[in-house]
Amino acid sequence: MEKIEEKVVNPEEVKETSDQQIEEKVQETSAEKEEISPEIETIAEEPLLESEEVVDENNFEHMLEESLANIKNLEVGDKISGEIIKITDSYIFVTLGGKRDCYANKEDYLDKKGKLSYEIGQKLTGYVVKCSDTETLIAKSLYSVNLNVLHSAYEEKIPVQGKVQSMTKGGYIIDISGIKAFCPISQIDGRVVIDPKKYMNSEFDFRIIEFKKNGKNIVVSRRKILDEEKEVQKKETLSQLNIGDIITGKVTRLTNFGAFVDIGGVDGLLHISQFSWSRVESPSEILNIGDEIKAKIIKLQGEKISLSMKALQENPVETAMKEFNEGDIVSCRVVRNLPFGSFVEIRAGVEGLIPISELARGRRINNPSEVVKEGDLLEAQILKIDPEKQKISLSLKALQPDPWDNIDEFINEDDIVTGTIENVASFGAFIKLSEGVTGLLPNVKMKIAGIKLDKNKIGEEFKVRVVKIDKDARRISLEPTNMPESAVEAKDDWHKYKKQKSKKTIIDEDSPFANL
Numbered sequence: 001m002e003k004i005e006e007k008v009v010n011p012e013e014v015k016e017t018s019d020q021q022i023e024e025k026v027q028e029t030s031a032e033k034e035e036i037s038p039e040i041e042t043i044a045e046e047p048l049l050e051s052e053e054v055v056d057e058n059n060f061e062h063m064l065e066e067s068l069a070n071i072k073n074l075e076v077g078d079k080i081s082g083e084i085i086k087i088t089d090s091y092i093f094v095t096l097g098g099k100r101d102c103y104a105n106k107e108d109y110l111d112k113k114g115k116l117s118y119e120i121g122q123k124l125t126g127y128v129v130k131c132s133d134t135e136t137l138i139a140k141s142l143y144s145v146n147l148n149v150l151h152s153a154y155e156e157k158i159p160v161q162g163k164v165q166s167m168t169k170g171g172y173i174i175d176i177s178g179i180k181a182f183c184p185i186s187q188i189d190g191r192v193v194i195d196p197k198k199y200m201n202s203e204f205d206f207r208i209i210e211f212k213k214n215g216k217n218i219v220v221s222r223r224k225i226l227d228e229e230k231e232v233q234k235k236e237t238l239s240q241l242n243i244g245d246i247i248t249g250k251v252t253r254l255t256n257f258g259a260f261v262d263i264g265g266v267d268g269l270l271h272i273s274q275f276s277w278s279r280v281e282s283p284s285e286i287l288n289i290g291d292e293i294k295a296k297i298i299k300l301q302g303e304k305i306s307l308s309m310k311a312l313q314e315n316p317v318e319t320a321m322k323e324f325n326e327g328d329i330v331s332c333r334v335v336r337n338l339p340f341g342s343f344v345e346i347r348a349g350v351e352g353l354i355p356i357s358e359l360a361r362g363r364r365i366n367n368p369s370e371v372v373k374e375g376d377l378l379e380a381q382i383l384k385i386d387p388e389k390q391k392i393s394l395s396l397k398a399l400q401p402d403p404w405d406n407i408d409e410f411i412n413e414d415d416i417v418t419g420t421i422e423n424v425a426s427f428g429a430f431i432k433l434s435e436g437v438t439g440l441l442p443n444v445k446m447k448i449a450g451i452k453l454d455k456n457k458i459g460e461e462f463k464v465r466v467v468k469i470d471k472d473a474r475r476i477s478l479e480p481t482n483m484p485e486s487a488v489e490a491k492d493d494w495h496k497y498k499k500q501k502s503k504k505t506i507i508d509e510d511s512p513f514a515n516l
Contacts, residue, residue: 074100074131077145080138081125084118092116094124094138102128102136109140146177147215154208154218159225163203164188167196174206174220181206187221190230191252233265234303243300246312251291254283261293261307268305270295275309277316277349279335316349317390324392326382329399334376337368344378344394352392354380361397361436364423371396403436404474410434415466416481421457429453431464431478439464439476449480 074080082094082102092104104126110116118124126138129148139145153160162176164183171184183206188199210219241247241263249261249268258271270293275286287293299306324330324346332344332352341355359371372378380394411417411433419431419439428442441464446453453462464478 074128074136076128076131076149077142078128079125080128081123084120084122084124087116087118087120092118092124096136100136102138104138104140108144143178146179150176150179150208150215150218151211154211157207159205159207160220161203162206162220164199164201167200172199176206176218176220179215179218181208181218181220183220183222187223190223190226230265237264237266238303241297241300241305243297245297246294247297247307248292248294249307251287251289251293254287254289256282259283259287261295263305263307266303266305268295268297268307270307270309274298274307274311277310277313279345279351316347320347320350320392321385321387321390324382324385326385328382329379330382330394332378332380332394334372334374334378336374337372339367342368342372344380346392350392352380352382352394354394354396358383358393358395358397361400361402363432363436363438364430400436403434404471407437407469407471411437411466411469411476413466413469416463417466418461418463419478421453421460421462423458424453424455429457429462431462433476437476439466439478441478441480445479445483449483451480451482 080096080102082096084092085095085101086093087106090106092106092109093101094103095101104124106116109118109124124138126140127142127145128136129139129145130137137148139148150160152158160176162174162181164172165175165180166173168182171182171186172188174181174183185193185196187209193199204222205225206220206222207224208218209221209224210217212218247263247268249263251259252262252267253260256272258269258274260267261270272280272283274295275283280286293309294312295307295309296311297305298308298311330346332346334342335345335351336343339356341353342359343351343353345351354368354372356365356368359365359368365371378396379399380396381398382392383395383398384391384393386392417433419433422430422432422438424430426443428440428446430438431441432438441453441462463481465481465483466476467479468475468477470476
């Protein structure tokens with residue numbers, strides 16, 4: 001019978017063999033066994049020595065499993081022990097059996113005096129801090145394990161969970177697996193912190209933004225994570241928005257010019273002019289932070305979004321254009337005065353303009369505030385409606401009685417009257433004779449009378465003579481009461497006389513000009 005040599009595996013060789021080599025040996029042994037006929041008995045070529053041991057299949061598989069377990073079954077946090085095989089200035093090397101060796105930082109095992117109480121051959125116990133195919137690092141306590149985990153999280157920017165434990169100057173103390181970290185108050189949330197106490201005893205995910213002095217100085221941020229999440233959400237939201245969309249959002253901030261609204265990771269601006277068709281003095285009159293509103297997107301440019309609540313409301317101006325007619329008398333309220341006139345609110349959201357020329361009859365007005373004040377309630381007549389421009393013009397003057405209709409009942413030419421100096425110009429002075437009736441005192445006549453008026457005299461009373469009334473043109477000419485009319489007439493007569501004298505050859509003896 002042919003002798004068949006059976007493979008014998010030395011345990012020491014297994015211990016010195018890598019995973020791949022072990023697997024190759026197993027496959028090789030199995031393949032050879034399959035080639036051997038079951039009828040042939042296994043006979044050793046030479047007798048085995050007593051010290052040699054034949055490893056059967058069961059023993060081999062058991063040793064293989066044990067060896068693989070020693071190599072692969074360690075995890076971070078596991079407590080292990082091994083024999084010290086080497087000590088250097090910085091590290092302690094420990095064997096765990098099989099192919100697995102590990103090391104520890106020597107500094108971690110020094111006593112309070114800074115001495116190492118371990119020697120080669122002694123057993124060292126520690127917790128797995130790092131475990132890979134190439135190295136295994138152990139530490140004396142779980143604190144070091146957690147600290148190493150945090151350092152890895154810092155380097156790889158992995159979020160860690162922590163609990164807000166207490167408040168301190170400028171921020172919070174965060175407990176992360178028994179390790180204390182600091183979170184500035186500006187980094188606890190993505191928005192301005194109004195109530196710092198509301199974060200106490202809450203658990204959040206944090207990003208480690210500083211890791212100094214071997215973990216004695218750790219700074220974390222929740223805002224970093226929130227900003228990253230918001231950025232992802234913002235891109236997704238922006239890709240779905242279109243002009244004309246009606247959105248639901250939450251008011252996050254109020255300013256004097258409007259409100260910012262969160263519409264899913266991105267803020268839109270609701271300008272104060274888009275709150276309502278009615279005039280709004282302050283955003284806080286209508287909205288509060290945290291309010292949920294509906295609005296329409298009226299402008300979209302990149303990340304700039306303009307919103308409008310007004311666009312979702314019925315336009316009261318269009319309704320008013322259909323209801324009002326020219327000539328209608330309406331009640332209104334003065335909302336603002338400008339140099340050219342007064343804007344009045346006819347109804348909520350509907351405004352009209354009273355031009356300065358329509359505020360009063362026969363009166364020069366420099367500013368609308370001379371006649372009306374903001375907040376005054378008035379009655380005015382609609383002069384013009386422009387549906388295309390959605391503008392309404394009104395008049396106060398149209399409802400005031402016209403003094404020119406019966407002016408001859410209280411003033412006539414050659415009357416001497418007392419008026420009020422209303423204005424002084426380079427060509428003369430305007431004298432108010434009665435409400436709605438003003439006359440002009442020419443500058444040339446004031447010079448003849450030796451009178452000088454300036455703007456300091458405005459508001460003072462002044463006596464004048466009515467020279468001429470032009471009812472159609474609504475003009476009254478005035479002159480001073482001390483005007484030397486006789487001197488003017490004598491001068492005219494003298495010129496007439498000179499012309500006559502040149503034509504006559506005989507002068508009557510009784511002529512008053514005979515001796516001239």
